[in-house]
Amino acid sequence: MGGHKNAVSKINIPIEVEKIINDLQNENFEAYIVGGCVRDNILGIEPKDWDIATNAKPEQIKKIFAKTVDTGLAHGTVTVILNKKHFEVTTYRIDGEYKDCRRPENVFFTDNLLQDLSRRDFTMNAIAFNEKYIDPFNGLQDIKNKLIRCVRDPAERFREDALRMMRAIRFANQLNFDLESKTFAALKKNVELIKFVSIERIRDELVKLFFSDARKINLLNESKILQFVNYDFYKYLCDNLNEISKKLLRVKKSCDTIFSVILYKMKPKDAYSLMKFFRFANKTCDSVRKILTYLNVKISNAYDVKKVICAIGYENFYKLLDVRNALEIFDNAKDILQNISGDCIFIKDLAVSGNDIKFLGFSGKEIGNVLKYLLDIVHKFPEKNSFDELISLAAMMK
Ligand code: ATP
Ligand code: MG
DSSP: OOOOBSOSOOOOOOHHHHHHHHHHHHTTOOEEEETHHHHHHHHTOOOSOOEEEESSOHHHHHHHOSSEEEEEGGGTEEEEEETTEEEEEEEOEEEOOOBTTBOOSOEEEOSOHHHHHHTSSBGGGSOEEESEEEOTTOHHHHHHTTEEOBSSOHHHHHHHOTHHHHHHHHHHHHHTOEEOHHHHHHHHHHGGGGGGSOHHHHHHHHHHHHHSOOTTTHHHHHTOGGGGTOHHHHHHHHHHHHHHHHHHTTSOSOHHHHHHHHTTTSOHHHHHHHHHHTTOOHHHHHHHHHHHHTTTSOOOSHHHHHHHHHHHHHHHHHHHHHHHHHTTOOOOHHHHHHHSTTSOOSGGGSSSOHHHHHHTTOOTHHHHHHHHHHHHHHHHOGGGOSHHHHHHHHHHTO
């Protein structure tokens, strides 16, 4: 097996990873770091996680290490825990038959690293490293040229697993790479197949894309891929993508703030439906709706600030400020916030309770209405939040 010795740059491997590789080799198995961590290392990016590939079978891996978790035994993945850190050790494998453009249920183990590398999606993700690079598809060269190129025939690879098209576009954005011309041509021809992929997997790629600096965001439109995911979203992005991508650079990265910036021209209820369509957590969908509802509401004094916080909660309020800042909707809400600390904001902060109001002879819905009325007065005049004052105000309503 040919390979260049440290062809691009030296790889800084954590001691735990070295130990895992050594332990496997001491039992006469092969072991390499592989995939995203090799790619990121070459690019000078700190890898999020370290994946190790080996010809040892899962049961053999488990025998060698004291602490393991059966992460995906059927797929050959065992998580090895060392110094409380997790490392995925995966047996060399070949994927089984692909049905409906999705990754196969069945995988087959193999003893051959090259076969394992050849099932991987892009040349930059199909490099193994152990003292030297094993790079059968010239991934090093592609990384140097900032190119995303499918391993083997791109059309075939996209037809096998259509998510790879979203991954290609996501990586292009994250890494600021281009799609190699044959890969891009095959992608454009096959975009329709994305409809076979689950919304959650597409969403996860979109989230990664938008969390990055998104420097190749036009690929989303050019490829037309979203047309086959959600036509309304596709149309909306086509109309607004350039201005959105600039605004995205200014927002703090969380799903709800990012998607509020992306969807800022939509009606809150339509944005909410779209978030639901992408199966985001209820809390995230809800935050986007609330942020967009208050996006253009005037916030110019303490009363306004309290009203908005009361309506959407502190967490969403801070997110709203981030989003307004990204959209250049400026106000002095942050300064105002400092002057209202300790003021009553929510009904639960009132100096009277529902029971106190009931005692005055109110019942049912009236109680809530009285409390809301009192809260509004207290928002305007914080000094009125005392038991006696509020009881006498409430009594006047009787
Ligand atoms: P990230 O930094 O986003 O984790 P990654 O390249 O590590 O990027 P993973 O999804 O963690 O991506 O996958 C690890 C490796 O598994 C990839 O580098 C690639 O070699 C392979 N791989 C992942 N998804 C696919 C796929 N859909 N088809 C073929 N190979 C894949
Ligand atoms: Mg990874």
